[in-house]
Amino acid sequence: MSRAFNFSPGPAMLPEPVLRQAQAEMLDWHGVGASIVELSHRGPEFIGVAAEAEADLRKLVGIPDDYAVLFLQGGATAQQALVALNFAEPGQAADYVISGHWGKTAIKQVKPYVDARIAATSEADGFRNIPDPSTWRLSDDAAYVHITANETIHGVEFRDTPKVGTVPLFADFSSSIASEPLDVSKYGLIYAGAQKNLGPVGIAVVIVRRELLERAGQPRADIFDYRSHLKGESMLNTPPTWNWYLAGLTFKWMLAEGGVQEFARRNAQKSKMLYAAIDGSGGFYRNEVDPAVRSRMNVPFFLYDEALDKAFLKESAAAGLMALKGHRALGGMRASIYNAMPVEGVQALVDFMRDFRERHG
Amino acid sequence: MSRAFNFSPGPAMLPEPVLRQAQAEMLDWHGVGASIVELSHRGPEFIGVAAEAEADLRKLVGIPDDYAVLFLQGGATAQQALVALNFAEPGQAADYVISGHWGKTAIKQVKPYVDARIAATSEADGFRNIPDPSTWRLSDDAAYVHITANETIHGVEFRDTPKVGTVPLFADFSSSIASEPLDVSKYGLIYAGAQKNLGPVGIAVVIVRRELLERAGQPRADIFDYRSHLKGESMLNTPPTWNWYLAGLTFKWMLAEGGVQEFARRNAQKSKMLYAAIDGSGGFYRNEVDPAVRSRMNVPFFLYDEALDKAFLKESAAAGLMALKGHRALGGMRASIYNAMPVEGVQALVDFMRDFRERHG
Numbered sequence: 001m002s003r004a005f006n007f008s009p010g011p012a013m014l015p016e017p018v019l020r021q022a023q024a025e026m027l028d029w030h031g032v033g034a035s036i037v038e039l040s041h042r043g044p045e046f047i048g049v050a051a052e053a054e055a056d057l058r059k060l061v062g063i064p065d066d067y068a069v070l071f072l073q074g075g076a077t078a079q080q081a082l083v084a085l086n087f088a089e090p091g092q093a094a095d096y097v098i099s100g101h102w103g104k105t106a107i108k109q110v111k112p113y114v115d116a117r118i119a120a121t122s123e124a125d126g127f128r129n130i131p132d133p134s135t136w137r138l139s140d141d142a143a144y145v146h147i148t149a150n151e152t153i154h155g156v157e158f159r160d161t162p163k164v165g166t167v168p169l170f171a172d173f174s175s176s177i178a179s180e181p182l183d184v185s186k187y188g189l190i191y192a193g194a195q196k197n198l199g200p201v202g203i204a205v206v207i208v209r210r211e212l213l214e215r216a217g218q219p220r221a222d223i224f225d226y227r228s229h230l231k232g233e234s235m236l237n238t239p240p241t242w243n244w245y246l247a248g249l250t251f252k253w254m255l256a257e258g259g260v261q262e263f264a265r266r267n268a269q270k271s272k273m274l275y276a277a278i279d280g281s282g283g284f285y286r287n288e289v290d291p292a293v294r295s296r297m298n299v300p301f302f303l304y305d306e307a308l309d310k311a312f313l314k315e316s317a318a319a320g321l322m323a324l325k326g327h328r329a330l331g332g333m334r335a336s337i338y339n340a341m342p343v344e345g346v347q348a349l350v351d352f353m354r355d356f357r358e359r360h361g
Numbered sequence: 362m363s364r365a366f367n368f369s370p371g372p373a374m375l376p377e378p379v380l381r382q383a384q385a386e387m388l389d390w391h392g393v394g395a396s397i398v399e400l401s402h403r404g405p406e407f408i409g410v411a412a413e414a415e416a417d418l419r420k421l422v423g424i425p426d427d428y429a430v431l432f433l434q435g436g437a438t439a440q441q442a443l444v445a446l447n448f449a450e451p452g453q454a455a456d457y458v459i460s461g462h463w464g465k466t467a468i469k470q471v472k473p474y475v476d477a478r479i480a481a482t483s484e485a486d487g488f489r490n491i492p493d494p495s496t497w498r499l500s501d502d503a504a505y506v507h508i509t510a511n512e513t514i515h516g517v518e519f520r521d522t523p524k525v526g527t528v529p530l531f532a533d534f535s536s537s538i539a540s541e542p543l544d545v546s547k548y549g550l551i552y553a554g555a556q557k558n559l560g561p562v563g564i565a566v567v568i569v570r571r572e573l574l575e576r577a578g579q580p581r582a583d584i585f586d587y588r589s590h591l592k593g594e595s596m597l598n599t600p601p602t603w604n605w606y607l608a609g610l611t612f613k614w615m616l617a618e619g620g621v622q623e624f625a626r627r628n629a630q631k632s633k634m635l636y637a638a639i640d641g642s643g644g645f646y647r648n649e650v651d652p653a654v655r656s657r658m659n660v661p662f663f664l665y666d667e668a669l670d671k672a673f674l675k676e677s678a679a680a681g682l683m684a685l686k687g688h689r690a691l692g693g694m695r696a697s698i699y700n701a702m703p704v705e706g707v708q709a710l711v712d713f714m715r716d717f718r719e720r721h722g
Contacts, residue, residue, distance in 0.1 A: 004394030008401045011602055019388050019396055026384035027377070033365030033683060035380055037561050037607070040369045040684060073434040073563070074584070077598035081582035112580040195599060200398050202434070202563045202601030219473040221442035223435070237438035238556060240563030240601060241372055246398070322394060323401060 005345035008323035009152050009298060009336040010175065010196040013345075018199070018249045037242040041235050049241075050234070053248030057198075060251050060259060061177065063184050063207055070206040070226060071234040071244055076174045077105065079191040079204055083170055084110035086217045086226045087189070088143035095119040095142045095167070099158075100127045100151025101329060102172060107146075113218060114143065127154040129290035133162040142167050143215075144188060150176035150295050152196070153327040155287070155334070157295040161186045168212060175297050177205070178254060179339060180264035188212050194243070196297070197338045199250035202243035254339060263339045270337045270346040271296040277350040284357045302332035308360055309333070319352050321345075366706035369684035370513050370659060370697040371536065371557040374706075379560070379610045398603040402596050410602075411595070414609030418559075421612050421620060422538065424545050424568055431567040431587060432595040432605055437535045438466065440552040440565055444531055445471035447578045447587045448550070449504035456480040456503045456528070460519075461488045461512025462690060463533060468507075474579060480506065488515040490651035494523040503528050504576075505549060511537035511656050513557070514688040516648070516695070518656040522547045529573060536658050538566070539615060540700060541625035549573050555604070557658070558699045560611035563604035615700060624700045631698045631707040632657040638711040645718045663693035669721055670694070680713050682706075 006013040029036040032045060039046050054069050063069060072079070088094055094114040096107040098121035107116045119138050120131035138145060145164040150157040152175045161183065162169070168188025177192040184190065189208045195201035206226065213227050222228045222236070229236050254263065275294060278285040278301050287294065287301045303309060312333065316324050326332040337346055367374040390397040393406060400407050415430050424430060433440070449455055455475040457468040459482035468477045480499050481492035499506060506525045511518040513536045522544065523530070529549025538553040545551065550569045556562035567587065574588050583589045583597070590597050615624065636655060639646040639662050648655065648662045664670060673694065677685050687693040698707055 002394065003389060006395045006399055008395075008399065008404075010599065011399055011401060013399050014396065016388070019398075023384055023387035026387065027380050028364060033363065033681060034367045034369075035375065037380075038367055038369065038372055038374050040372060041562075043369075043684070073436065073439070073601075075434065075598045077584045078434070081584050084582075109582040109584055112582060193599060200603060201402075201599055202604055221445075221470045221473060223438045223442050223470055237436045238371060238554060238562055240434075240604065242561060242603070243563055243601065320394065323404070 002320070004320040004322040005341065005348055006322040007335040007337065007341070007349070009327070009334060010193070011201040012196050012336055012338050013340045014199065015250060015253045015340045018246065018253050021249055022246055036245045039241065041239055041241050046241055049245050049248055050239075053244060053251060056248060056251035056255060057205065060254055061182060061184065061207070062260075066210050067184060068208050068210050068213065068230050070208070070229050071239060071247075072204050072206060072229060073202070073240055075204055076172055076191055076193040077109065079206055080106045080109040080172070081113070082224055082226065083144070083146075083189060083191070084113040084218070085220045085224055087212060087215050088114045088217065090218050091115055093117055093139045093142045095136075095138050095145040097121070097131060097136060097145065097147045098123060099130045099148055099156050100154035102151055102153070102174070103146075103148040106148065106172060117142070119145065126288070127151065127156060128288050130156055130158060130293045136162075138164060138167065140167070144168050144170045146170045146172075148172045150297050152298050152336070153300070153329055155289050155295040155298045155300040156293045157297065159293060168209070175338070176295075178260055178263065179267050179297060181260050194247050196336070199247035200243050202240045203247055266343060267296045267337070267339070270341065270343055271299065273346050273350055274299050274335060274337065277353050281353070281357055284361050285353065297338055298334060298336045300326055300330055300332060300334045306331065311360065312356060315356060316352055319348070321349055321352055363681075365681040365683040366702065366709055367683040368696040368698065368702070368710070370688070370695060371554070372562040373557050373697055373699050374701045375560065376611060376614045376701045379607065379614050382610055383607055397606045400602065402600055402602050407602055410606050410609055411600075414605055414612060417609065417612035417616060418566065421615055422543060422545065422568070423621075427571050428545060428568050429571050429574065429591050431569070431590050432600060432608075433565050433567060433590060434563070434601055436565055437533055437552055437554040438470065440567055441467045441470040441533070442474070443585055443587065444505070444507070444550060444552070445474040445579070446581045446585055448573060448576050449475045449578065451579050452476055454478055454500045454503045456499050456506045458482070458492060458497060458506065458508045459484060460491045460509055460517050461515035463512055463514070463535070464509045467509065467533060475504065478503070487649070488512065488517060489649050491517055491519060491654045497523075499525060499528065501528070505529050505531045507531045507533075509533045511658050513659050513697070514661070514690055516650050516656040516659045516661040517654045518658065520654060529570070536699070537656075539621055539624065540628050540658060542621050555608050557697070560608035561604050563601045564608055627704060628657045628698070628700070631702065631704055632660065634707050634711055635660050635696060635698065638714050642714070642718055645722050646714065658699055659695060659697045661687055661691055661693060661695045667692065672721065673717060676717060677713055680709070682710055682713055
């Protein structure tokens with residue numbers, strides 16, 4: 001079989017040139033006689049790969065010098081716990097704005113450590129919108145305010161950075177980092193699992209304003225201490241070198257394609273095409289999210305008759321359109337269309353959806 | 362350049378057939394139209410890969426049914442902290458036997474959580490031996506006794522499982538798991554980073570007697586809770602799928618080669634060859650470890666004149682023998698000869714060492 005258009009929410013589709021390069025270098029990286037996955041993280045070869053990846057990510061995302069960048073294990077979920085350990089006093093207040101499943105996960109992780117407060121939630125609306133920032137109940141004594149920039153399952157996305165006063169804003173950007181220009185300076189901390197827009201699974205990125213690292217935080221093991229990871233240049237212990245390398249190749253690909261400006265353009269085009277196909281289907285397909293906060297990355301949609309779901313999944317797979325099944329929490333369908341998904345992939349999906357509707361409508 | 366014999370301590374050499382298979386499958390795994398690194402961890406394809414890897418590891422190591430197996434991120438160092446959080450009451454005693462650098466790391470990680478006691482240490486001897494178990498000061502009230510089965514830097518290895526009474530024995534087996542038969546039932550918990558004997562970097566294995574998971578442990582985030590990981594089948598959050606897959610391929614390779622019995626034979630042969638070359642060099646090379654506890658996995662050695670170190674490293678690299686430089690804590694040389702290092706690699710090293718000695722002795 002040739003390569004399909006893969007709409008998986010993460011681990012997600014990777015750029016084919018990145019996979020081809022990794023394939024070509026698999027047994028012998030740059031003529032050194034070994035794979036990158038076999039090289040010591042302390043050797044000059046991998047140290048070069050790691051440094052280039054950080055420099056490229058800084059350029060790609062536009063990370064100011066007063067922000068540190070960490071490449072860590074544990075995914076975004078581990079960072080959800082670690083931000084409380086690193087930046088809040090034991091039992092200190094921390095404000096959470098919940099706009100979907102991952103916001104709920106974030107607050108669950110920190111409950112042993114902080115006075116986790118729900119500043120706002122759109123759960124009563126089935127997470128079909130984002131609570132209006134004017135209604136948020138923020139605490140002056142909070143260690144931070146936490147938001148989920150894009151909710152992968154519910155398909156809602158902050159289209160503007162909320163203003164939260166002097167308390168630093170922490171954001172889970174796992175599914176939208178590097179998808180459009182981002183003003184990092186508005187955030188105290190940004191974290192992201194790489195497996196959606198930044199490359200492969202198995203590595204997460206933390207971008208943190210350096211001055212915040214002066215906070216004492218809570219008693220914790222050295223391996224849970226962001227300051228130690230920074231001092232150790234994200235090599236406090238053996239890092240996931242292959243994953244870091246593949247993320248670095250992905251950063252280079254994104255820069256070569258035109259950077260976040262170009263991906264913002266493509267992502268706007270792709271998501272508009274898909275929402276138009278849904279909204280223009282006369283009710284055959286529907287997306288229930290408030291159009292003002294619809295995600296450009298994850299598009300959940302439902303067929304008017306769920307009895308057709310099985311046929312939709314079977315026929316779409318046969319047409320080379322992979323992984324369209326919705327998350328079990330919502331049912332229906334979901335198309336994740338991150339940076340590596342080409343416009344042609346969304347065009348193929350839209351064409352299939354029209355054809356399917358004509359045959360089953 | 363062709364592939365070198367890579368003596369890196371970890372990330373380490375992988376079996377060439379494993380790399381070749383990963384290379385062949387890089388763009389399209391088993392005809393599904395996507396790479397394994399692009400597939401959802403919730404899909405049937407990866408769930409199958411994960412389940413096979415666990416079954417193969419159980420067969421390879423001989424893990425009894427009353428032991429759970431977890432595949433986790435964070436390396437062995439994260440597990441060093443997590444064992445305290447999961448199995449000790451806050452401030453409870455925990456006994457550590459220190460026989461090298463990694464034992465020191467282990468005790469450092471748990472200091473915020475337990476009353477970490479040094480039951481014995483060979484530091485005064487430069488970690489050239491292992492403290493005699495008859496001298497260990499063990500506590501009846503300890504949550505566990507922790508040892509490092511093989512010390513990667515200092516090159517010392519427990520050749521027998523110490524008897525520690527009723528307190529469960531926890532062991533870091535990062536650099537010797539699956540290198541010879543192991544009686545898992547003598548341990549309460551075994552953990553290992555995969556990047557030495559089990560495959561690639563970026564994934565760690567925890568083998569734990571199920572009944573120990575009933576302990577309350579300490580307040581901790583769900584993501585730091587082994588019980589939650591077990592319930593979630595090591596997919597509590599997105600696991601490092603590619604690393605898990607590559608570890609699985611390595612398990613299959615080890616089983617096909619004859620399993621741990623065969624690797625025990627090869628590893629005994631390889632290490633005997635190398636120690637004989639050192640001991641028989643008339644003092645040109647020396648290894649300072651007590652022969653009774655010399656590691657079969659990591660062989661540190663020194664040249665009689667350290668002024669020759671640079672030439673040794675340059676000439677060995679030119680001869681296709683990679684990564685022989687010793688750890689900065691010890692200096693000199695170190696040859697790591699895990700399962701994936703063929704006998705031919707050690708023969709090439711021994712031949713080079715004799716030749717080098719004849720030219721420089």
